[in-house]
Amino acid sequence: GQNIDQPTEMTATEGAIVQINCTYQTSGFNGLFWYQQHAGEAPTFLSYNVLDGLEEKGRFSSFLSRSKGYSYLLLKELQMKDSASYLCAVRLSGGSYIPTFGRGTSLIVHP
Amino acid sequence: DTGVSQNPRHKITKRGQNVTFRCDPISEHNRLYWYRQTLGQGPEFLTYFQNEAQLEKSRLLSDRFSAERPKGSFSTLEIQRTEQGDSAMYLCASSPGTGIEKLFFGSGTQLSVL
Numbered sequence: 076g077q078n079i080d081q082p083t084e085m086t087a088t089e090g091a092i093v094q095i096n097c098t099y100q101t102s103g104f105n106g107l108f109w110y111q112q113h114a115g116e117a118p119t120f121l122s123y124n125v126l127d128g129l130e131e132k133g134r135f136s137s138f139l140s141r142s143k144g145y146s147y148l149l150l151k152e153l154q155m156k157d158s159a160s161y162l163c164a165v166r167l168s169g170g171s172y173i174p175t176f177g178r179g180t181s182l183i184v185h186p
Numbered sequence: 187d188t189g190v191s192q193n194p195r196h197k198i199t200k201r202g203q204n205v206t207f208r209c210d211p212i213s214e215h216n217r218l219y220w221y222r223q224t225l226g227q228g229p230e231f232l233t234y235f236q237n238e239a240q241l242e243k244s245r246l247l248s249d250r251f252s253a254e255r256p257k258g259s260f261s262t263l264e265i266q267r268t269e270q271g272d273s274a275m276y277l278c279a280s281s282p283g284t285g286i287e288k289l290f291f292g293s294g295t296q297l298s299v300l
Binding site: 083117120123162174 | 221226228281288289293
């Protein structure tokens with residue numbers, strides 16, 4: 076089966092940096108996504124990694140190590156609007172395009 | 187690009203009733219997904235279409251759940267004989283069939299079974 080682990084909740088201060096980790100154990104791998112979901116809203120795409128290394132996009136960066144089954148999402152210069160759930164999703168190899176989601180990490184940013 | 191549209195936004199029903207939800211994907215997207223999400227959990231995959239073909243349906247939660255995409259455009263998800271445990275947010279997503287295949291989600295249908 077598939078197992079995707081993320082911390083349930085994290086808190087951070089406005090202006091700080093926070094790292095949200097995701098570990099996965101899956102039968103095959105064909106990419107890892109990070110999505111942001113504000114309360115009561117739909118998930119929206121943040122980043123995608125399929126090769127090892129760091130992908131940077133503005134204040135957000137995502138890292139992948141396939142050998143360790145590990146990814147993290149790094150959020151810099153935190154803003155209050157970054158308070159949301161962050162979902163890690165793994166897509167398996169084998170022709171299926173279906174991402175499997177972790178339970179999400181609820182990030183609370185306080186002043 | 188008007189985004190993925192889901193109707194209704196909210197549905198309240200009594201246990202035992204049938205409900206149907208509709209999803210209109212982004213027009214040029216040929217892949218369409220249904221997920222279910224409960225409070226504090228990530229989206230749970232239910233089923234997936236490529237054009238009108240339902241390629242994966244083994245993860246539908248029971249035989250009370252069914253989905254269609256008759257002309258490869260909009261899709262419907264039906265739950266028959268609803269149970270209180272079916273209360274959840276039902277999310278639809280579409281993807282273009284090319285590139286990294288990121289999902290574009292609709293705002294969901296919140297189902298409450300009384």
